[in-house]
Amino acid sequence: MRTRSVTALLAAVVTALLLVPATPAAAHNSLQEATPARDARLTAAPTQVTLRFLQRLNPSYTTITVSDAGQRKVPTSAPAVDGATGTVTIDGPLGNGTYTVGYRVVSRDGHPVQGSYRFTVADPAAPAPSAPASPSAPASPSAPASAAAAASTGADAAGEPDASGARSGDDGPPVALLAGGAVAGLLVVAGIVLLVVRRARDRRTDH
Numbered sequence: 001m002r003t004r005s006v007t008a009l010l011a012a013v014v015t016a017l018l019l020v021p022a023t024p025a026a027a028h029n030s031l032q033e034a035t036p037a038r039d040a041r042l043t044a045a046p047t048q049v050t051l052r053f054l055q056r057l058n059p060s061y062t063t064i065t066v067s068d069a070g071q072r073k074v075p076t077s078a079p080a081v082d083g084a085t086g087t088v089t090i091d092g093p094l095g096n097g098t099y100t101v102g103y104r105v106v107s108r109d110g111h112p113v114q115g116s117y118r119f120t121v122a123d124p125a126a127p128a129p130s131a132p133a134s135p136s137a138p139a140s141p142s143a144p145a146s147a148a149a150a151a152s153t154g155a156d157a158a159g160e161p162d163a164s165g166a167r168s169g170d171d172g173p174p175v176a177l178l179a180g181g182a183v184a185g186l187l188v189v190a191g192i193v194l195l196v197v198r199r200a201r202d203r204r205t206d207h
């Protein structure tokens with residue numbers, strides 16, 4: 001009787017473990033629309049960057065940055081969040097040049113999603129950028145690859161390589177890790193079940 005209830009409890013645990021990996025399969029947050037758009041070439045400098053995502057944003061965990069070609073942060077407001085949309089207002093006028101918009105938001109399941117894309121300001125009436133940086137000089141070695149990945153996927157999979165401790169890609173590894181963890185958990189539970197059942201049997205036969 002005791003064995004049966006313990007077994008039932010463990011069966012419930014196993015079932016729960018089997019169900020847990022299904023949760024991360026829910027879609028991660030991803031960038032749906034951006035203004036300025038990815039790779040846009042603007043003849044007038046934008047004053048805001050607006051990013052619309054798939055899922056609602058948590059204002060506490062929403063970061064939107066604008067950097068110039070020299071990877072210096074352009075001063076902006078904090079992101080104003082409205083549902084799934086985040087907007088930053090750029091403090092000063094942007095000179096001509098290429099800019100990178102970086103973002104980091106959180107998915108419904110709590111996993112961070114980050115990415116980046118570029119746009120170019122080419123105002124025929126504006127002066128040249130004050131500090132021209134060689135566009136071919138890679139300041140961060142793996143940036144081009146992740147930028148390319150971001151460009152091809154809609155950017156939710158591209159991790160900033162320099163983000164401290166962040167996973168480098170968001171979609172693949174965590175699910176694999178979770179699956180691996182679930183399998184390991186199942187093995188442990190299976191071991192416990194065997195142990196408990198065997199012990200109960202021994203008790204019955206010995207005494």
Ligand SMILES: [Cu+2]
Pocket residue numbers: 024028107109110111174
């Ligand atoms: Cu997730």
